[in-house]
Amino acid sequence: MKYFITGGAGFIGSNMTDRLLSEPENEVVVYDNLVTGRMEFLEEALKNDRFTLIKGDTQDLPALTRAMKGCEFVFHFAANADVRMGCEHPRKDLEQNTIATYNVLEAMRANGIKRIGFSSTGSVYGEAEVIPTPENAPFPIQTSLYGASKLACEGLIAAYAEGFGFTAYIFRFVSILGERYTHGHVFDFIKKLNNDPTKLHVLGNGKQRKSYLYVKDCMEAILTVVRNTNEKVNIYNLGTDEYCEVNDSIGWITGKLGLTPTMEYEGGERGWIGDNPFIYLDTKKVRSLGWKPKYSISEGVVKTVEYLQANPWVFDRED
Amino acid sequence: MKYFITGGAGFIGSNMTDRLLSEPENEVVVYDNLVTGRMEFLEEALKNDRFTLIKGDTQDLPALTRAMKGCEFVFHFAANADVRMGCEHPRKDLEQNTIATYNVLEAMRANGIKRIGFSSTGSVYGEAEVIPTPENAPFPIQTSLYGASKLACEGLIAAYAEGFGFTAYIFRFVSILGERYTHGHVFDFIKKLNNDPTKLHVLGNGKQRKSYLYVKDCMEAILTVVRNTNEKVNIYNLGTDEYCEVNDSIGWITGKLGLTPTMEYEGGERGWIGDNPFIYLDTKKVRSLGWKPKYSISEGVVKTVEYLQANPWVFDRED
Numbered sequence: 001m002k003y004f005i006t007g008g009a010g011f012i013g014s015n016m017t018d019r020l021l022s023e024p025e026n027e028v029v030v031y032d033n034l035v036t037g038r039m040e041f042l043e044e045a046l047k048n049d050r051f052t053l054i055k056g057d058t059q060d061l062p063a064l065t066r067a068m069k070g071c072e073f074v075f076h077f078a079a080n081a082d083v084r085m086g087c088e089h090p091r092k093d094l095e096q097n098t099i100a101t102y103n104v105l106e107a108m109r110a111n112g113i114k115r116i117g118f119s120s121t122g123s124v125y126g127e128a129e130v131i132p133t134p135e136n137a138p139f140p141i142q143t144s145l146y147g148a149s150k151l152a153c154e155g156l157i158a159a160y161a162e163g164f165g166f167t168a169y170i171f172r173f174v175s176i177l178g179e180r181y182t183h184g185h186v187f188d189f190i191k192k193l194n195n196d197p198t199k200l201h202v203l204g205n206g207k208q209r210k211s212y213l214y215v216k217d218c219m220e221a222i223l224t225v226v227r228n229t230n231e232k233v234n235i236y237n238l239g240t241d242e243y244c245e246v247n248d249s250i251g252w253i254t255g256k257l258g259l260t261p262t263m264e265y266e267g268g269e270r271g272w273i274g275d276n277p278f279i280y281l282d283t284k285k286v287r288s289l290g291w292k293p294k295y296s297i298s299e300g301v302v303k304t305v306e307y308l309q310a311n312p313w314v315f316d317r318e319d
Numbered sequence: 320m321k322y323f324i325t326g327g328a329g330f331i332g333s334n335m336t337d338r339l340l341s342e343p344e345n346e347v348v349v350y351d352n353l354v355t356g357r358m359e360f361l362e363e364a365l366k367n368d369r370f371t372l373i374k375g376d377t378q379d380l381p382a383l384t385r386a387m388k389g390c391e392f393v394f395h396f397a398a399n400a401d402v403r404m405g406c407e408h409p410r411k412d413l414e415q416n417t418i419a420t421y422n423v424l425e426a427m428r429a430n431g432i433k434r435i436g437f438s439s440t441g442s443v444y445g446e447a448e449v450i451p452t453p454e455n456a457p458f459p460i461q462t463s464l465y466g467a468s469k470l471a472c473e474g475l476i477a478a479y480a481e482g483f484g485f486t487a488y489i490f491r492f493v494s495i496l497g498e499r500y501t502h503g504h505v506f507d508f509i510k511k512l513n514n515d516p517t518k519l520h521v522l523g524n525g526k527q528r529k530s531y532l533y534v535k536d537c538m539e540a541i542l543t544v545v546r547n548t549n550e551k552v553n554i555y556n557l558g559t560d561e562y563c564e565v566n567d568s569i570g571w572i573t574g575k576l577g578l579t580p581t582m583e584y585e586g587g588e589r590g591w592i593g594d595n596p597f598i599y600l601d602t603k604k605v606r607s608l609g610w611k612p613k614y615s616i617s618e619g620v621v622k623t624v625e626y627l628q629a630n631p632w633v634f635d636r637e638d
Binding site for chain 1: 406409410413417418421424425444445454455456457458459460461462463464466467468470471473474475477478479481482483552554
């Protein structure tokens with residue numbers, strides 16, 4: 001199968017690239033503007049003759065359409081992933097998420113490609129009333145521009161499935177951790193501790209509960225769904241059935257690093273406007289397909305710390 | 320109160336304009352590109368010195384921002400309302416609904432205006448599993464580009480409410496009928512019968528069930544919500560607690576016109592791709608505020624026929 005991966009030089013995209021290339025029958029075309037994606041993440045892939053890298057932007061519909069030619073399945077992972085800055089740059093989510101997804105769908109239509117996998121987010125549930133939150137939770141009210149833009153993408157994709165005969169795989173992620181992870185709590189904490197190992201400043205009260213999934217478990221979950229379901233629109237929560245407090249992950253990080261920083265907390269229950277105090281997804285649906293995570297949250301955090309210690313260059317750039 | 324109404328020269332917008340101007344304390348600024356809106360609908364308003372018409376497009380953010388200056392409440396009714404053509408022009412819904420709504424929100428933010436009323440649609444429920452469908456129905460899967468774009472707008476508006484302290488009123492309409500109605504089943508049927516009173520061609524099998532609301536009842540419902548609720552995000556279904564089949568409305572129309580055309584049906588259960596066979600909303604929430612419709616569906620249809628007979632010029636233009 002010839003796969004096209006937008007954002008294929010990013011955290012999720014490059015992990016999927018390597019995972020797909022590990023199967024000899026697959027070819028992968030990565031389309032990435034290399035703004036947050038990094039060539040280093042494609043180091044292995046670039047040695048493979050079943051791999052092609054095309055530098056391009058999802059805002060450029062003609063280039064995107066040309067690049068997609070001959071592919072059979074699109075993983076659309078390119079996105080503005082800077083969840084916290086939504087209120088400072090509201091146009092970013094609109095352009096890089098909503099309009100970009102429209103462009104991907106139009107490029108697919110022009111190329112006669114009808115299967116798409118999409119990285120959505122548990123943020124679409126807003127402040128969920130039902131926890132753990134199932135895919136068919138009560139119609140949510142959006143609380144962040146990021147979640148709203150991902151929901152807009154989901155809606156577009158589902159409407160294309162209905163209107164143009166696409167098959168859609170929509171994944172609502174919790175936070176993902178692991179190799180090549182370059183934004184979010186764990187990254188920020190380690191970055192701060194690298195600068196000053198004696199203290200750690202935390203947005204929020206540290207009691208925010210989070211459910212992280214290890215990236216390689218996430219890749220297996222995605223492929224399990226794509227290879228075992230065939231509805232017009234297949235929507236799956238991806239996460240683990242455990243959660244931790246931000247303070248727990250700080251404990252695992254500092255433990256692994258051998259540090260005992262002074263803690264400073266800022267803000268109340270929420271670290272930033274639009275942050276959800278708790279995203280914890282019901283994953284019965286994906287588990288019913290036989291998938292389950294191999295790694296616990298604490299193992300995922302420790303693997304992430306190990307990766308970031310071994311690859312200090314990922315901190316060189318502001319993502 | 321000084322109101323700003325996008326799409327104020329359209330069906331819903333001009334009815335709201337007249338309704339607000341009927342109260343001596345209100346001023347109204349209408350912003351409309353006059354593509355589907357019509358000057359004729361503002362005939363009365365234009366005589367009123369509390370009324371201002373600004374010709375402009377919601378795609379033009381600088382002009383929109385200038386026009387909004389000094390207003391206190393925004394009704395955002397401008398939209399691509401051509402539900403059926405979604406698959407022929409997918410970009411229209413993206414631009415005229417999603418991006419336009421983003422522009423309205425940004426113009427409000429630039430002007431320090433924090434209250435918005437928005438015309439969404441029952442189509443956001445997709446193929447509802449629960450009928451009548453309440454506002455907190457299970458998280459729906461979108462089935463039309465129109466519904467998907469309106470859901471994208473809802474998400475943006477709710478995220479602005481959370482992020483920027485807006486108060487949002489989101490109305491999920493069933494089909495609206497009445498004076499100045501210029502698209503949809505009843506309009507199409509009368510247009511066809513004007514051309515050839517001996518036969519009537521119907522998209523679908525005529526058994527599609529529809530729940531129409533009379534436009535003046537709709538205006539009262541909107542004002543009841545806006546004046547009696549104050550949550551951050553107020554989402555209300557607007558409709559009647561009855562429904563009819565398309566064939567019923569054909570009976571009322573032909574009865575009123577004194578015609579007995581031969582019927583021709585085309586297509587099956589759905590008139591067009593993405594059409595919902597049945598949109599019937601649970602309106603307990605708005606009724607709990609004391610509102611109820613004054614007119615039945617059949618009365619609304621008959622009033623519409625009377626209006627269209629008295630104003631044949633509305634058929635002059637392809638909307």
